[in-house]
Amino acid sequence: MLPFRSRPQLPSMTSPTTPCFAVLGQPIAHSLSPRIHRLFGAQCGIALDYRAIELAPDALAARMAELHAEGLAGANVTLPLKELAARECVALAEAARLSGAVNTLIRHERGWLGDNTDGAGLVADLRRLGVRLADARVLLVGAGGAARGAVPALFDAGIGSLTVANRTAARAAALAHDLQSCGDIATCGFEALGDAGRFDLILNATSAARSGHALALPATLPAPDASAYDLSYGTSAEPFLAWATSAGIARRADGLGMLVEQAAEAFHRWHGVRPETGAVPAQLRAQPQ
Numbered sequence: 001m002l003p004f005r006s007r008p009q010l011p012s013m014t015s016p017t018t019p020c021f022a023v024l025g026q027p028i029a030h031s032l033s034p035r036i037h038r039l040f041g042a043q044c045g046i047a048l049d050y051r052a053i054e055l056a057p058d059a060l061a062a063r064m065a066e067l068h069a070e071g072l073a074g075a076n077v078t079l080p081l082k083e084l085a086a087r088e089c090v091a092l093a094e095a096a097r098l099s100g101a102v103n104t105l106i107r108h109e110r111g112w113l114g115d116n117t118d119g120a121g122l123v124a125d126l127r128r129l130g131v132r133l134a135d136a137r138v139l140l141v142g143a144g145g146a147a148r149g150a151v152p153a154l155f156d157a158g159i160g161s162l163t164v165a166n167r168t169a170a171r172a173a174a175l176a177h178d179l180q181s182c183g184d185i186a187t188c189g190f191e192a193l194g195d196a197g198r199f200d201l202i203l204n205a206t207s208a209a210r211s212g213h214a215l216a217l218p219a220t221l222p223a224p225d226a227s228a229y230d231l232s233y234g235t236s237a238e239p240f241l242a243w244a245t246s247a248g249i250a251r252r253a254d255g256l257g258m259l260v261e262q263a264a265e266a267f268h269r270w271h272g273v274r275p276e277t278g279a280v281p282a283q284l285r286a287q288p289q
């Protein structure tokens, strides 16, 4: 009979000198988070181990408890685990409670504290790009977890109005209801977008391109001098950014900067230091792997 083998322990997780962090998701091999956090650690002179852990949704609850018991110092959580992770935390920060999703786990002696740095990361990147947010008329396309994370941070940044448009209009209405404490949110389905007005900032928070679908957005949406931003990055952002080009929007960006900024927010929560982010997106683009 073969000897019983339990799940191997991650070797250095309990090291007193090198704290261990991880990103949990499925799929996870593509994740840039290990590189980003190692860059931040080197920049700030903080030794850390950061690894990617592939995890199916039905394994999340047990694995979160195991990782806590093994001494993991903190973790990021990505698709498709963010909402599930929120349910396994012993307490949630305001951003995580409002969005119903957790992308950052902070170690506490009783378990994991859940936070969501996606919205703060988005706003930080928009500011880095020089996008005006004060009084801006904003159109947010999509009503999933990323959109929910973005809404509180956009209102905190002083936007003038927010319209959320989603393929499934009822999901946009549910978002507006759940987040009504943040501000007034107009909602519609895609078929009503032609009458929705003009916008200073158009954000794509859908995952349409991942399944090979292009959004059919009217060319009349942008106000003069509008900006367009896709929360996705790389090839996934190309269809929306191509639409923005055809609609005459000069200031366009994908979400790689947001990925870096949300990581910097998580790094700050774990280490008490906010790393410099300015050069990191270009470093990642220059060397994609």
Ligand code: NDP
Pocket (backbone or CB within 6 Å): 079, 118, 121, 141, 142, 143, 144, 145, 146, 147, 166, 167, 168, 171, 205, 206, 207, 208, 210, 211, 213, 215, 231, 232, 233, 236, 255, 256, 258, 259, 260, 262
């Ligand atoms: P969810 O699965 O929670 O939501 C997906 C959204 O996309 C829904 O609004 C859904 O509409 C919409 N959608 C999916 N397929 C289509 C389609 N074919 N046509 C129109 N709409 C569609 O995903 P998330 O909100 O978590 O993520 C959304 C995107 O944001 C992803 O691409 C993700 O990579 C990116 N993201 C980037 C981050 C960064 O740091 N740069 C951080 C977080 C997310 P419906 O409700 O009708 O199904």
